[in-house]
Amino acid sequence: MGTQKEGCAPASWDLDTTLTYCDICIREIELGNRPTTHFTKEGWKNLLKNFNERTGRTYDRNQLKNKWDQLKKDWKHWKDLLRGETGIGWNPIKKTVDASNDWWNEKLQVSLKF
Numbered sequence: 001m002g003t004q005k006e007g008c009a010p011a012s013w014d015l016d017t018t019l020t021y022c023d024i025c026i027r028e029i030e031l032g033n034r035p036t037t038h039f040t041k042e043g044w045k046n047l048l049k050n051f052n053e054r055t056g057r058t059y060d061r062n063q064l065k066n067k068w069d070q071l072k073k074d075w076k077h078w079k080d081l082l083r084g085e086t087g088i089g090w091n092p093i094k095k096t097v098d099a100s101n102d103w104w105n106e107k108l109q110v111s112l113k114f
Contacts, residue, residue: 011057011059011063011066011067013067017057018067018071020051020055021067024046024050024051025068027050028043028047031046033046044061044064047064048064051064081097082097085103088103
């Protein structure tokens with residue numbers, strides 16, 4: 001587990017804060033501040049400024065980068081989970097994958113092997 005900077009509170013990410021962060025990231029991407037696989041210096045500067053203004057939090061670049069990395073990892077798991085699958089859907093109320101118990105049991109068995 002990573003170490004925490006002295007005098008710096010750990011980042012707290014609830015759903016609203018995460019969605020706000022994603023919106024800000026998307027805006028920076030659309031503005032061209034992520035021309036390849038990384039945000040530019042200007043992109044990170046804008047991310048920090050806009051995130052801290054919109055949330056009232058004072059997170060640093062490392063905290064935002066760590067969240068970006070975690071979201072990317074989660075997205076890859078999501079993509080792998082649904083790759084080539086048919087007959088499943090999305091429950092917008094629960095915000096969950098809508099699939100049969102058999103489907104979930106199969107996925108859990110595969111997941112537990114790793």
